[in-house]
Amino acid sequence: MALPICFAILLMGCNDxxxxxxxxxxxxxxxxxxxxxxxxxxxxxxxxxxxxDQLMVAVQAKPWLDYKKTKIEKNLKKKLKESFPEYDITVSxxxxxxxEAQKLLDEEDSEKVKEKVEKLKxxxxxET
Amino acid sequence: xxxxxxxxxxxxxxxxxxxxxxxxxxFLVGGLICTIGHAITYFYIIFFDFTExxxxxxxxxxxxxxxxxxxxxxxxxxxxxxxxxxSAVPVSGFGNAVISAAIEHKTEGFVLGVGxxxxxxxxxxxxxxxxxxxxxALIKLILVTMGVIEW
Amino acid sequence: MVxxxxxxxxxxxxxxxxxxxxxxxxxxxxxxxxxxxERWHQATNEQGNAKMIQEACEIILKKADxxxxxxxxxxxxxxxxxxxxxxxxxxEIAASFIGLFSACATSVSSVIIASVLTELGASxxxxxxxxxxxxxxxxxxxYPVYYGGQKPATAQWTVTAAGFTLIGEHxxxxxxxxxxxxxxxxDYGQTDPFHMGAAMAPAAYDTIQRHLEKRNQKITDYDxxxxxxxxxxxxxxxxxxxxxxxASEADCNIFRDAGAEFxxxxxxxxxxxxxAGCSASVYFSYVLQQLKGGRFKRVLLVATGSLLSPLTFQxxxxxxxxxxxxxxxxx
Numbered sequence: 001m002a003l004p005i006c007f008a009i010l011l012m013g014c015n016d017x018x019x020x021x022x023x024x025x026x027x028x029x030x031x032x033x034x035x036x037x038x039x040x041x042x043x044x045x046x047x048x049x050x051x052x053d054q055l056m057v058a059v060q061a062k063p064w065l066d067y068k069k070t071k072i073e074k075n076l077k078k079k080l081k082e083s084f085p086e087y088d089i090t091v092s093x094x095x096x097x098x099x100e101a102q103k104l105l106d107e108e109d110s111e112k113v114k115e116k117v118e119k120l121k122x123x124x125x126x127e128t
Numbered sequence: 129x130x131x132x133x134x135x136x137x138x139x140x141x142x143x144x145x146x147x148x149x150x151x152x153x154x155f156l157v158g159g160l161i162c163t164i165g166h167a168i169t170y171f172y173i174i175f176f177d178f179t180e181x182x183x184x185x186x187x188x189x190x191x192x193x194x195x196x197x198x199x200x201x202x203x204x205x206x207x208x209x210x211x212x213x214x215s216a217v218p219v220s221g222f223g224n225a226v227i228s229a230a231i232e233h234k235t236e237g238f239v240l241g242v243g244x245x246x247x248x249x250x251x252x253x254x255x256x257x258x259x260x261x262x263x264x265a266l267i268k269l270i271l272v273t274m275g276v277i278e279w
Numbered sequence: 280m281v282x283x284x285x286x287x288x289x290x291x292x293x294x295x296x297x298x299x300x301x302x303x304x305x306x307x308x309x310x311x312x313x314x315x316x317e318r319w320h321q322a323t324n325e326q327g328n329a330k331m332i333q334e335a336c337e338i339i340l341k342k343a344d345x346x347x348x349x350x351x352x353x354x355x356x357x358x359x360x361x362x363x364x365x366x367x368x369x370x371e372i373a374a375s376f377i378g379l380f381s382a383c384a385t386s387v388s389s390v391i392i393a394s395v396l397t398e399l400g401a402s403x404x405x406x407x408x409x410x411x412x413x414x415x416x417x418x419x420x421x422y423p424v425y426y427g428g429q430k431p432a433t434a435q436w437t438v439t440a441a442g443f444t445l446i447g448e449h450x451x452x453x454x455x456x457x458x459x460x461x462x463x464x465x466d467y468g469q470t471d472p473f474h475m476g477a478a479m480a481p482a483a484y485d486t487i488q489r490h491l492e493k494r495n496q497k498i499t500d501y502d503x504x505x506x507x508x509x510x511x512x513x514x515x516x517x518x519x520x521x522x523x524x525x526a527s528e529a530d531c532n533i534f535r536d537a538g539a540e541f542x543x544x545x546x547x548x549x550x551x552x553x554x555a556g557c558s559a560s561v562y563f564s565y566v567l568q569q570l571k572g573g574r575f576k577r578v579l580l581v582a583t584g585s586l587l588s589p590l591t592f593q594x595x596x597x598x599x600x601x602x603x604x605x606x607x608x609x610x
Binding site for chain 2: 322323324393418422423424425426427428429430432433439467469474477480481484512515516518520523524543
Binding site: 094095096097099119123124126127128 | 172173174177178179180181182183185
């Protein structure tokens with residue numbers, strides 16, 4: 001009983017498939033963002049939120065690469081800046097933003113989305 | 129009966145420390161405490177506005193609060209007798225050391241008793257923790273200046 | 280040094296008082312009084328210890344139908360710094376006070392000095408004994424009571440108990456002290472304060488050897504030789520020491536230990552009980568009652584003590600120990 005479960009959990013870690021989601025307000029840019037995140041080797045999941053001139057991308061780094069989180073964020077931000085120069089981009093590998101992004105994916109009201117994104121950007125800057 | 133003969137007898141009769149069992153118990157209990165700590169971390173991230181960077185403080189505070197309750201009710205010592213290092217090493221063990229010393233010295237008043245003796249056991253942890261952090265930071269500074277690693 | 284008492288001072292009355300945890304003791308039914316609160320409803324542990332000593336002395340006076348003014352000497356000691364509980368109890372008892380420190384062997388060393396005073400004719404009634412209180416001893420010698428440290432299987436539990444006796448001139452139908460051996464300090468290089476049984480066993484061996492030799496006796500001349508607090512493992516070490524020097528295994532069954540038996544087989548008390556109150560409460564309740572009841576005729580009570588301090592342990596010193604013995608008979 002325990003063995004197949006352990007097996008499945010182990011295999012989940014070896015899974016090459018990424019979970020990439022973008023919110024509805026994206027359009028064709030959603031495909032671009034997905035492509036960039038697909039190429040990024042070091043993450044296994046990503047969520048992108050488009051609202052007005054903001055783009056927030058929350059990713060989760062692969063387990064053993066946690067210590068390189070800041071570098072991954074920087075690289076990803078650079079790549080996204082090239083593709084989306086007109087957007088104000090925020091990239092984070094923090095679990096909080098990832099979790100909140102999940103909730104924002106289905107949010108229809110763009111005002112609320114904008115508010116939330118602003119709040120999350122502020123949270124990201126907090127040190128303690 | 130001279131000392132050598134006695135020492136032989138003593139060695140034979142004194143039961144040996146069950147290291148393997150103790151290590152396993154410490155590992156399991158220590159891991160459990162850390163798992164609980166992580167569950168509390170996720171609780172704070174999901175239900176409150178903390179990020180991974182900022183959640184360390186409330187998590188440690190909550191763990192210490194729980195350790196305080198267990199110590200006050202006399203339960204932490206039972207856990208300690210079972211787990212050994214497993215309950216002594218995490219932050220809850222540090223809390224237990226400080227809190228138990230504070231409870232003990234209440235009879236001598238708050239300033240000289242509680243205040244003066246609270247860090248009887250934990251004082252060395254604080255001192256050597258700060259000292260080693262300084263040394264590690266110094267080493268990192270040297271390596272960064274030499275260009276071996278980056279900040 | 281073996282002292283032979285020509286006048287055979289008697290133990291006229293005795294009392295043993297214990298704390299709430301000691302209800303778990305196999306000797307519980309022999310104790311005179313057991314308190315529900317380990318501090319005797321006092322503000323500090325040390326005050327509670329003092330109250331316990333006073334309680335034991337009150338019981339003795341009642342049993343012997345005496346009052347405080349009849350007591351010539353009060354001899355006692357405990358394990359706390361400067362023997363604070365005993366000093367404060369002595370203030371209340373108001374007899375001439377001789378404070379003694381032999382760690383856990385104080386129960387017997389106080390009786391020896393009381394007997395000498397009685398033999399000299401300097402004392403008609405003297406109260407002698409010892410006590411210990413768990414919390415105050417733990418805090419001084421080891422860690423705060425609520426600290427979650429792990430104790431090894433050789434560690435012992437300090438009891439909260441007091442045992443006192445009334446020593447007077449020879450009285451028929453009372454247990455009497457025929458002889459005593461004052462222990463030397465023996466140090467066989469043991470350093471572990473969590474394994475005091477091993478440190479004290481050589482001292483007990485030395486004292487018992489000398490007593491038997493000087494008195495021209497064998498182990499089998501006694502119905503029981505009971506050490507104070509060697510604990511389960513220390514007792515085994517002592518028995519083996521005697522076996523290696525010629526005693527038979529059957530002979531060694533005469534050896535018993537108050538600490539090893541105190542809490543029975545309960546594993547949470549590890550290797551057994553210890554503390555000045557351990558030997559005192561068991562000797563001056565169970566053993567004396569067995570003597571009076573005729574089950575024992577001649578016993579050797581060997582209280583053992585470790586003469587370490589919290590400081591010596593931190594300074595890396597070994598643990599010197601001593602053991603004092605009294606030969607108690609019903610003749």
